[in-house]
Amino acid sequence: MTTFNKHQIADLLVLTVLLALVLGYCWDAYNASSQVINLILVLPLTGLVFILCAIEFINQWRKRDQQAPELEPFATIVPVVSLFAAYVVTLPWLGFDVGTCLFIALFLWCHGERRWRWLLGYSLCFASLMTWFFSQMLPYPLPMLILPTEY
Amino acid sequence: MIEGILTGLATAFTPINLMMVLVGCFAGTFIGMLPGLGPVSAIALMIPITYGFDPASGMILMAGVYYGAVFGGSTSAILINAPGVSGAVATAFDGHPMAKNGMAGKALALAAYSSFFGGTIGAIFLFALVPVLASVSLSFQSADYFALMLFGCTAIAAFSGKGQILKAILMTLLGLMLATVGEDPSGIQRFTFGMPDLYGGISFLLLSMATFALAEALLVVLRGELSSASSAAGKMSKTELGSLKLTGEEVKDIAPAVSRSSVLGFFVGILPGAGATIASFLAYGMERNLAPAKKKEEFGKGSARGLAAPETANNAASTGSFVPLLTLGIPGSATTAVMLGALLSYGVQPGPRLYIDHPSVFWAVIISMYLGNIILLVLNLPLIPYISKLLEIPRQLLTPIILFFSLIGVYLVSFNTVDLTMMVAIGVAAVMFRVLDFPLAPLLLGFILGGMLEDNLRRALLIWDGSWAFLWERPITATIMVITLLTLILPLISSLRDRRIIKPTI
Numbered sequence: 001m002t003t004f005n006k007h008q009i010a011d012l013l014v015l016t017v018l019l020a021l022v023l024g025y026c027w028d029a030y031n032a033s034s035q036v037i038n039l040i041l042v043l044p045l046t047g048l049v050f051i052l053c054a055i056e057f058i059n060q061w062r063k064r065d066q067q068a069p070e071l072e073p074f075a076t077i078v079p080v081v082s083l084f085a086a087y088v089v090t091l092p093w094l095g096f097d098v099g100t101c102l103f104i105a106l107f108l109w110c111h112g113e114r115r116w117r118w119l120l121g122y123s124l125c126f127a128s129l130m131t132w133f134f135s136q137m138l139p140y141p142l143p144m145l146i147l148p149t150e151y
Numbered sequence: 152m153i154e155g156i157l158t159g160l161a162t163a164f165t166p167i168n169l170m171m172v173l174v175g176c177f178a179g180t181f182i183g184m185l186p187g188l189g190p191v192s193a194i195a196l197m198i199p200i201t202y203g204f205d206p207a208s209g210m211i212l213m214a215g216v217y218y219g220a221v222f223g224g225s226t227s228a229i230l231i232n233a234p235g236v237s238g239a240v241a242t243a244f245d246g247h248p249m250a251k252n253g254m255a256g257k258a259l260a261l262a263a264y265s266s267f268f269g270g271t272i273g274a275i276f277l278f279a280l281v282p283v284l285a286s287v288s289l290s291f292q293s294a295d296y297f298a299l300m301l302f303g304c305t306a307i308a309a310f311s312g313k314g315q316i317l318k319a320i321l322m323t324l325l326g327l328m329l330a331t332v333g334e335d336p337s338g339i340q341r342f343t344f345g346m347p348d349l350y351g352g353i354s355f356l357l358l359s360m361a362t363f364a365l366a367e368a369l370l371v372v373l374r375g376e377l378s379s380a381s382s383a384a385g386k387m388s389k390t391e392l393g394s395l396k397l398t399g400e401e402v403k404d405i406a407p408a409v410s411r412s413s414v415l416g417f418f419v420g421i422l423p424g425a426g427a428t429i430a431s432f433l434a435y436g437m438e439r440n441l442a443p444a445k446k447k448e449e450f451g452k453g454s455a456r457g458l459a460a461p462e463t464a465n466n467a468a469s470t471g472s473f474v475p476l477l478t479l480g481i482p483g484s485a486t487t488a489v490m491l492g493a494l495l496s497y498g499v500q501p502g503p504r505l506y507i508d509h510p511s512v513f514w515a516v517i518i519s520m521y522l523g524n525i526i527l528l529v530l531n532l533p534l535i536p537y538i539s540k541l542l543e544i545p546r547q548l549l550t551p552i553i554l555f556f557s558l559i560g561v562y563l564v565s566f567n568t569v570d571l572t573m574m575v576a577i578g579v580a581a582v583m584f585r586v587l588d589f590p591l592a593p594l595l596l597g598f599i600l601g602g603m604l605e606d607n608l609r610r611a612l613l614i615w616d617g618s619w620a621f622l623w624e625r626p627i628t629a630t631i632m633v634i635t636l637l638t639l640i641l642p643l644i645s646s647l648r649d650r651r652i653i654k655p656t657i
Contacts, residue, residue: 007587010583010586010587011587014583014584014587014589018321018325022324022325022328024342025328025341025342028341028342029331029339029341029342032339032340032341033337033339037337037609037612038335038337038339038341040605040608040609040612041327041331041601041604041605041608042328042331042341045324045327045328048320048324049321049324049325049328052317052320052321052324053321055317056317056318056321059317071586072373072374072586073373074373074582074583074586076372076373076375077369077372077373077579077582080369080372081369081575081578081579084554084575085572085575087558088558088568088571088572088574088575089568089572091568091571092568096559100555103551103554103555104551104552104555107550107551107554108547108548108551111547112547113547122548126552126555130555130559134559134563138563140566
């Protein structure tokens with residue numbers, strides 16, 4: 001029976017998503033304008049991506065049943081990505097000062113740092129110094145919650 | 152001209168302007184070292200500070216910041232594989248593996264010497280060829296630029312490991328497509344989902360931060376390297392770090408690469424729109440193609456040539472990019488575009504009349520650029536052991552800082568959280584690509600070249616009434632196309648020949 005290893009399945013999934021994305025892009029560009037000048041780069045690129053993906057699919061099919069290196073545990077980055085995404089999304093409300101301080105403290109805490117003085121000191125010092133520096137340097141206001149926003 | 156140079160020397164050597172170069176180099180190195188902040192951000196940060204300065208002093212400070220940031224960018228590319236500057240992406244290919252192999256000090260010294268050499272050759276050319284170069288770059292038309300961009304795309308072979316060529320081409324194509332996202336010159340919107348933030352397309356800084364700085368930080372988490380100091384620091388002994396000197400053999404090995412790359416870098420740099428990034432990629436690709444088979448294998452694993460070539464080329468191109476700015480008023484790169492804005496804010500109009508109307512500004516900037524190179528060499532070499540100490544900071548502390556700087560770097564350019572959200576999404580995709588051995592450098596190369604490739608192709612077709620004859624009828628275009636084809640075909644022929652040689656022995 002034909003079996004693909006995890007690495008190959010992930011490879012094929014990425015290629016499928018890539019192909020879908022490129023085809024979607026080509027369709028979107030065609031709908032925007034079907035003039036040659038608009039599609040002069042997009043259409044040949046889509047064709048090339050299609051051909052290359054087909055070749056890669058065939059390559060993976062030929063390599064089925066072969067040993068492959070273990071796939072790295074992608075799920076381990078989910079907490080950090082979630083934390084970083086939360087930092088980005090809450091920036092307009094928390095500002096760079098409080099947002100950065102909380103992000104660094106939580107990042108360190110999530111990765112095993114439990115010395116509260118170190119947690120507080122490092123995140124507070126870095127966040128206040130850096131956000132103050134950028135707020136002074138920039139000719140426009142940086143979103144802040146506590147530190148002054150004037151420039 | 153001699154009178155102008157003397158005026159420039161008198162302006163550049165005033166105590167206040169010497170101080171400007173020094174401060175600029177220091178500040179530039181520091182800002183450029185922070186992942187996420189490249190020369191564009193560094194110079195943009197300097198504009199409000201220099202408002203009250205006279206134009207010569209302001210430009211001298213910015214030139215110092217520019218060179219400092221270019222060197223600082225290379226430093227962060229070598230030490231933590233986070234090139235905040237597009238021109239330093241190629242530096243990371245071999246610079247970071249060198250650091251990982253316990254030769255961080257040597258890699259930084261090599262970068263400093265190569266930068267200095269590239270800058271010196273660039274400065275000599277600048278002095279000697281400014282009037283001639285202006286007319287040469289003026290003779291380049293859209294068709295020639297299109298051919299040049301296509302030639303740049305052939306460099307992808309240099310970024311793909313064994314069995315990765317297909318994935319490398321796929322990544323280049325994806326980069327080319329991402330470059331066309333947004334509103335085109337005729338107002339057609341592609342893949343914008345109706346979001347006004349996407350009308351202007353995806354910014355290079357966003358893509359660079361997401362695929363390098365952010366992805367690198369996330370990979371550290373993924374691979375469980377947080378609790379240790381950086382991998383390079385772990386392998387690096389103090390004796391190895393202390394040895395910053397290059398051996399005679401190493402100098403002999405890199406000398407031809409450095410000489411070729413400085414000339415290539417300068418000439419690519421003077422072409423408006425080409426700049427340091429393309430120069431560094433081309434130099435890297437050229438050196439890899441020219442290297443003997445044994446040396447070729449070292450590329451991507453810590454080759455001295457692979458580090459020296461892009462580093463020399465990007466510095467020579469940085470000098471070259473001032474030619475179109477100062478003589479034609481056309482910015483040769485994103486950084487010089489910001490400088491153009493600064494010059495205009497001082498009431499100085501760059502262009503062919505600049506060195507007639509403002510000789511002190513024109514020559515003082517050129518002289519200060521070379522002064523900046525000397526200061527960087529004198530300043531950075533003794534500081535290398537201290538700069539390398541950065542590696543000893545535990546990654547647990549460094550990772551959130553890298554994340555912060557990649558975020559602020561993108562925010563400084565876009566001022567909106569939509570770009571930041573996009574950066575997170577692209578960063579996650581980049582980690583997935585890295586895990587599955589899809590090389591990311593071709594994605595950036597495609598992205599950098601994509602916009603220019605499409606614009607120049609469109610323009611060329613308009614000029615030639617929709618005919619493709621420009622590809623063989625324009626001598627410059629035809630020459631570049633022939634070189635492009637040779638670059639693609641020669642490695643194929645050599646690999647086929649290798650197979651024939653190997654076959655009988657099996």
